[in-house]
Amino acid sequence: MYPADNTKETLNWKDLQGQHITTVERRVLVLGSGGREHALAWKLAQSDGTRVFIAPGNAGTAQVGSNVNLKISDFEAIKQFCLKEQINMVVVGPEQPLVDGIVDFFKNDEALKAVKIIGPDQRGAQLEGSKAFAKDFMEKYGIPTAKCFKVNKANLEEGYRFLESVKAPYVLKADGLAAGKGVLILNDLHEAKDELSKMLDGKFGAASATVVIEEFLKGIEVSVFVLTDGEHYVLLPEAKDYKRIGDGDTGLNTGGMGAVSPVPFCTPEFLNRVEERIVKPTLKGLKAENIDYKGFIFLGLMNDGGDPYVIEYNVRMGDPETEAVMTRIEGDFADLLDACADGRLDEVHYAKSAMTAVTVMMVSGGYPEAYKKGMKMSGLDSLKEVVAFHAGTAFDADEEVVTAGGRVIAVTAHGHSIKEARDLAYREVEKIHFEGANFRHDIGLDLMRMQ
Numbered sequence: 204m205y206p207a208d209n210t211k212e213t214l215n216w217k218d219l220q221g222q223h224i225t226t227v228e229r230r231v232l233v234l235g236s237g238g239r240e241h242a243l244a245w246k247l248a249q250s251d252g253t254r255v256f257i258a259p260g261n262a263g264t265a266q267v268g269s270n271v272n273l274k275i276s277d278f279e280a281i282k283q284f285c286l287k288e289q290i291n292m293v294v295v296g297p298e299q300p301l302v303d304g305i306v307d308f309f310k311n312d313e314a315l316k317a318v319k320i321i322g323p324d325q326r327g328a329q330l331e332g333s334k335a336f337a338k339d340f341m342e343k344y345g346i347p348t349a350k351c352f353k354v355n356k357a358n359l360e361e362g363y364r365f366l367e368s369v370k371a372p373y374v375l376k377a378d379g380l381a382a383g384k385g386v387l388i389l390n391d392l393h394e395a396k397d398e399l400s401k402m403l404d405g406k407f408g409a410a411s412a413t414v415v416i417e418e419f420l421k422g423i424e425v426s427v428f429v430l431t432d433g434e435h436y437v438l439l440p441e442a443k444d445y446k447r448i449g450d451g452d453t454g455l456n457t458g459g460m461g462a463v464s465p466v467p468f469c470t471p472e473f474l475n476r477v478e479e480r481i482v483k484p485t486l487k488g489l490k491a492e493n494i495d496y497k498g499f500i501f502l503g504l505m506n507d508g509g510d511p512y513v514i515e516y517n518v519r520m521g522d523p524e525t526e527a528v529m530t531r532i533e534g535d536f537a538d539l540l541d542a543c544a545d546g547r548l549d550e551v552h553y554a555k556s557a558m559t560a561v562t563v564m565m566v567s568g569g570y571p572e573a574y575k576k577g578m579k580m581s582g583l584d585s586l587k588e589v590v591a592f593h594a595g596t597a598f599d600a601d602e603e604v605v606t607a608g609g610r611v612i613a614v615t616a617h618g619h620s621i622k623e624a625r626d627l628a629y630r631e632v633e634k635i636h637f638e639g640a641n642f643r644h645d646i647g648l649d650l651m652r653m654q
């Protein structure tokens with residue numbers, strides 16, 4: 204996979220520090236291997252003078268940069284690669300390396316100090332890494348969220364009492380990272396008590412040694428993305444995700460089956476409330492806690508009649524939201540991230556496309572349960588007017604693209620309306636074939652009715 208064969212010419216680009224024009228190649232390393240990372244790498248590769256490396260990447264990222272065979276948990280190997288390849292900036296895709304302290308690792312290493320890294324440090328990453336931390340933080344800084352009660356083995360009886368005091372449905376959340384599976388929503392009180400005790404007994408391993416019981420929030424969900432340098436911020440395009448496997452929001456939860464951006468109910472008034480009630484107090488809280496946060500904040504929000512509540516913080520971009528969001532960011536994304544790392548987000552120009560993006564995720568048969576990998580894929584070369592972001596693909600021994608994950612490929616189309624964008628996305632999805640391919644047919648339908 205590495206070294207790369209698609210080296211771009213070294214281009215002239217204006218040194219943003221302002222003194223001189225210099226021949227520089229910006230070398231960015233994106234960590235991760237999903238559709239989100241393909242979309243990030245695709246956008247970064249459009250920036251002037253920017254060469255993109257993706258570790259470990261997939262068959263799609265190889266089209267926009269150079270895949271690097273590195274484990275994202277191996278910080279020392281990442282360091283060696285950055286030094287050898289003179290990487291200027293690292294963009295961390297998934298949450299695990301952030302929760303494991305990759306930003307601290309970079310900041311504390313003399314040799315890596317000059318390398319910009321996009322993401323919060325380990326303390327900041329606790330916003331996602333510990334639901335209990337996030338709830339305490341929101342309580343402390345007056346950020347609207349569901350009422351909650353934190354339970355461990357020592358106060359289980361009080362946990363039962365809390366469950367009795369709230370109405371169904373009951374929301375139980377493992378405190379720590381549980382690969383997106385640590386949230387249970389139950390209608391029956393007895394079942395909720397039973398699951399609570401199972402969680403404390405290790406249903407999600409150490410992640411559920413503490414459980415957060417939450418009041419159930421009504422409303423409609425939306426993902427709002429913030430890029431902050433700790434002082435300033437920009438709101439990136441928002442998106443709606445479709446989490447269930449089946450049409451009409453039925454069946455098991457998945458990593459996400461599609462996305463739409465922008466979201467019709469995210470009116471300027473609603474987004475203004477998000478900024479005033481959530482974004483600004485969050486940044487104020489981070490500063491007050493001395494948390495140096497330079498990176499993405501993904502607000503998982505519930506819109507209850509125009510009032511936003513935080514369901515969860517994530518410290519990274521969403522997947523598949525990124526596959527829609529990146530296509531609506533105008534201008535030089537690497538410049539934007541550079542400014543973020545330098546604390547100059549107030550100085551850069553940033554605009555959103557007025558177009559609507561609809562992303563449809565094609566998944567392997569059986570996903571989100573057991574599924575086969577290694578299925579040959581066809582039709583990718585015949586796609587028109589859309590971008591296909593690879594989520595779980597690889598090259599087989601003959602250099603053919605095959606499936607390599609549950610979520611396989613995310614097709615993003617633009618239109619002047621949701622209808623136009625989804626018609627185009629679905630027209631092209633029909634051209635892609637692999638054994639067992641599955642996708643939702645109703646991405647954006649609910650929102651189309653609101654438009």
Ligand code: AMP
Pocket residue numbers: 349374376383386417418419420421424446503514515
């Ligand atoms: P989380 O991992 O916190 O995003 O939770 C997974 C999903 O569970 C969310 O996307 C929501 O659909 C749902 N959820 C989580 N917390 C609540 C809540 N307090 N009220 C209603 N739904 C919730």
Ligand code: GLY
Pocket residue numbers: 444458459517520521522523524
């Ligand atoms: N699409 C939801 C997530 O990335 O967590």
